[in-house]
Structure formats: C-alpha cells, structure tokens
Amino acid sequence: MTTLATHTLSFEEAEPTIVTLEHTKSIEDSIQSDSKETELLTIDMQITEVVSRLSMAVKEEEKKELDQQFQELLQKKKRLI
Numbered sequence: 001m002t003t004l005a006t007h008t009l010s011f012e013e014a015e016p017t018i019v020t021l022e023h024t025k026s027i028e029d030s031i032q033s034d035s036k037e038t039e040l041l042t043i044d045m046q047i048t049e050v051v052s053r054l055s056m057a058v059k060e061e062e063k064k065e066l067d068q069q070f071q072e073l074l075q076k077k078k079r080l081i
Contacts, residue, residue, distance in 0.1 A: 040080055054070065
C-alpha cells in the first residue's frame, strides 16, 4: 500500500498551519514568478544605467566596455523571458 502526503504542516509565528499540497505548490509558483519579475526589473534598471553612461561616454574604450555590458544584459533578459 502506497500512501502519499496530501497536506503540509508549517509553523508561522508559532502558529501551526495545515494546508493542502496544491495550495503549497501555488504559493511556491507565485514566489518563483515574483522572483523572476524582480530579476527582470533589476536587469531593466541596469540596462537603463548602462545606456545612460554610454550616452555620456567620450573614450572609445569606455564605449566598447559599456556596449559589451549592454549586450550581456540583453542576453540575460532574453533568457529570462
């Protein structure tokens, strides 16, 4: 006979909470989604910073370095989307 768990027991602020595994899975999915959105926003902010610095760069070497950073950030963002 095989028995599978259908509920989880957790303690939040010293209060026991029993929830179904389906509910637990939906919470985990929500957290992962939020994490991905946060990472995308962080990358967007970094892209904005690099573009701003690139627009003010005078030296060719600095422009190449910033362009490389920009391309890397774009690739990172594409992988997440």
